Amino acid sequence: MIIELGHFALILAALVGVVQMVVPIFGAHKGWRGWMALADPAATVQFLLVGFSFAALMYAFVVSDFSLRLVAANSHSDKPMLYKVSGVWGNHEGSILLWLLILVLFGACASWFGSNLPASLRARVLGVQAAVSIAFYGFILFTSNPFERLEYPPFNGQDLNPLLQDPGLAFHPPFLYLGYVGLSMSFSFAIAALLEGRVDAAWGRWVRPWTLAAWIFLTIGIALGSWWAYYELGWGGFWFWDPVENASFMPWLLAAALLHSAIVVEKRESLKAWTILLAILAFGFSLLGTFIVRSGVLTSVHAFANDPERGVFILMILGVFVGGGLLLFALRAKAMEAKGVFGLVSRETALVSNNVLLAVSSFVVFWGTIWPLVVEIASASPVWSGGMANPFYTFGLFDKPEQVSVGPPFFNFAFTLIFVPLAIILPVGAVLAWKRGSLSKAMKSMAPIAVLAIALGALAFAMQTGRSAMGPIGVVLGVWVVGGASMDIWLRTGRGALSDRLKRLTRLPRADWGKFTAHAGLGITVFAVAVLMAWEAEDIRVAQVGDRWGVGIHEIELAAVVEIDGPNYYGEGGEMNVYRNGRFVGQVFAEKRVYPVAQMPTTEAGIRNGVLRDVYVVLGDPQTGGGWAVRTYIKPFANWIWGGAILMALGGFISLSDRRLRVAAGAAKTTSNTVPAE
Known part of the structure; x- marks a missing residue:
């Protein structure tokens, strides 16, 4: 009976989602406050219904109800309780229900904590969020029903994949999904801004906490997955550039770029179009990761399913939302006029460089991930379906089916070329002034850190014999980034006596301390990865x-x-x-x-x-x-690799706890600062 109630609650939640999508957006278009206000209770009701549905499925796993097909296929009566619970999301159907639960949770949080948002923007955000949830309601109800019964239940189950019976993997998917799905809020804010024609400093501040939360959870999820691979798989590595690993890394890189770009929108009202585009692409890559994990087009030890039909459904969701978002972006691009201007040497330029490098690194990972699939499709047959000649054969590029693989050497080389300049720019950009800075002044303040980094790198080079240069380079970059973050926060204390500066240090905003902690964590991780690979x-x-x-x-x-x-x-x-x-x-x-x-x-x-x-x-x-x-x-x-990741996530939490960020200060800006829709 509980199972049937869970199934019914899921169907009812889908109907509520339709109401939440249609009524508030139409009300925002007409300016009807009553219709817009319906978004808030609908978001809460959706969460309660999906939460009950998820609890019903978890109950079936805990009591080992093998009359449920999903429990029979992924559990066993002798399995420890932790893995009975984690078995709920250790499969395709259950993981999609978890995805949906987190999706409606973020929508409910936008309703609960979005009181500072203008009513029309909040209604549109919740409406877009509901539209995403409707797509996944359709996916789970029509292709991936977790509540399907068996006519003849077995005496015992088939057990969960043994690789997933591990504490690291028990908590890895929930955190990863919190990151993946959290980017849907950035997407909803972007689409709502395009619908409303409002992309200003206040919008930049509103979107930052949601993006930051998603980035934090992605960081934790990726770190847990890397840690699991290190101690569980037995091959001794922490990252193999597996397609599913890459699927989580790409949105993480784009989310990092989006965070820094939103800062420029907030502070200088520049990079508006770029920030909107990043929000659309970051969520698009999250959906792409879902497609890779479940479609079977790319082989991975992490894959949940090998079902091309389900993959086509996810590909349709990806096409509708990302394609529709990009179309709306193209139609509204002229409305996103940048107001702030800045010089070539400025913090804005450093952040633009940061964005470009992060975005390029994400697309390098994307290209390396799908290239084997592209080659396989291109060389599969001299004649494609419908009788059309394969142009790759016509021009002599392939004369037989090809199978290629893109492995760690390619990714390691490409990322070295991208992350070395990124690590060099990061500390200098942090101390440059907004609008127009002085490079000589910035380098003068960073000179002690540069000397220390080079000296320690030279010491590492002198101590090693017959090894690659990666170790000393990692030492230099790690010290440079950590030292740069330390110098940045010290310079924020101004001038004066040491005691006065130490007092001001304790009064700095939490966002500054969060930035310091996250950048220091990045430097530690860069150092640890480089020296481990060089000196193992x-x-x-x-x-x-x-x-x-x-x-x-x-x-x-x-x-x-x-x-x-x-x-x-x-x-x-x-x-x-x-x-x-x-x-x-x-x-x-x-x-x-x-x-x-x-x-x-x-x-x-x-x-x-x-x-x-x-x-x-x-x-x-x-x-x-x-x-x-x-x-x-x-x-x-x-262990410094995961220590650095913990510091990055901790830095994000510290920044998120800054009251200025949580309440979206600046929300009360007058409409004179908004960009009108055309």
Whole structure:
């Protein structure tokens, strides 16, 4: 009965969504306040109905109701409770319901906390948000119904994918969806602004908190996914440029660009058209990520589904909203006249450079991700459907079907070319004045940081032997960005005695501290990624119990291999003793698990975490001649990667807590500052 009520609540929520889409937008067009006011209760009712529907599905997983097809396919009675709960979104249908729940949650939050917004803008924002939710109601109800019953329920379920039975993956999708779906609010604000013809400083301040919240959640979600890949998959890496990893990274880059662009709109009323375009594209890339995960057009270990028909439905949603948004953008482009002018050397120019580099990096990732698919389609046949000749064959570009892959070497090289100038510009741009700045003055204030960065880079270069230049470059850039962020916040205290400046430091706005924390986190992550890739040590061997071997300054001993028996898995575990400079420092336990219900093996790396380095050991398969395959890595500063990501997210939270940002100060600006619609 609860399941049927959850299904009915979802249908009822879709009907409420239709009302929320049509009535407030029409009311805003006519200026009817009563019709516009309907958006607020409708948004709340939608959230309550979808929330009940989601709770009903979660109840079915918790009690192991195998009469529900989704529970039978993705759960098991012996599974730990955490993974019964995370099984709700560890599949295609449940994850779409979670997506929908977050979508209507953001709409409800816009209603609850948007009292400072003009009534017509709030009505249009909520109407556009409802339109997005209607598309996903149609998707879930017609193609991905999570409440489908089985005529003959099985005695037990088929279990959740063992790779997803992990704390990191239990929380990774919700945070990622909060980021993906949060960008729908930026999109709704952009479309509402185009409909209303209002793109001004107040709008820039209104859109920033929603974009910042989405960026924070995306940062956490991506970091959790990277951390999971590091310790769970057993290949020793933290990022593989997998299509689904890229699908989350692209909107993160565009959201970062949108955040900085909105600052220029707020402060200088410039870059209006560019900011609107970024809002549309950021949400578009979120939808593109959903398509990649669920369509099966690109292979990934993270993919939820392999169903081209469902992928076509998502592609239609992408086309309608992004295509419609770009069309409206083209029609209204002339109305977004920039008011602020600025010189070549200014903070605005630095932010424009930041935007261009971030946007280019996102499109580089996009092109590298889809290029194998483009080549495969282009070279599939000399004759396309309908009898049309394949032009790639006609001009001799392909004479047989091609299969290509774009891997880490391409992405690493491309990102080095883009992120080096981005990291160089970031600290200097932060201390430049608005409108017209002095480069010599900015460089003079940053000179001590530059000297320190170069000195530490030279020290790193002198200490390493026979290694790549990536390590020293990473040291220079990391120190430059972190030191630049520190100098920026120190310069904001003005001049005077040290005690007075320290007092002013404690009174700086939270947004300034958030900016410092986030930029410092970026610098730490850049440093950690570069030095890990440059200075990592690796050893692969077949080891017998009792063998001891050296990797750098460490020695690893295979002490024993024991049988393990978990709640829903079994396997073998290797006890590894770790020595440094001949002294015993600890033990790690590496496992090879087998999940009998899913008939799937997994690898659990044994990791000894340290501040300066990780000792990372993977137990492989037993060998025919005796012994076990063992891989050992020494990973310098590995944990600093996720420490930097935590600081970036923390910086976003600190900025979001700034009252000026939360209440959208500037909302009371007069209409004389608005851009009229044509």
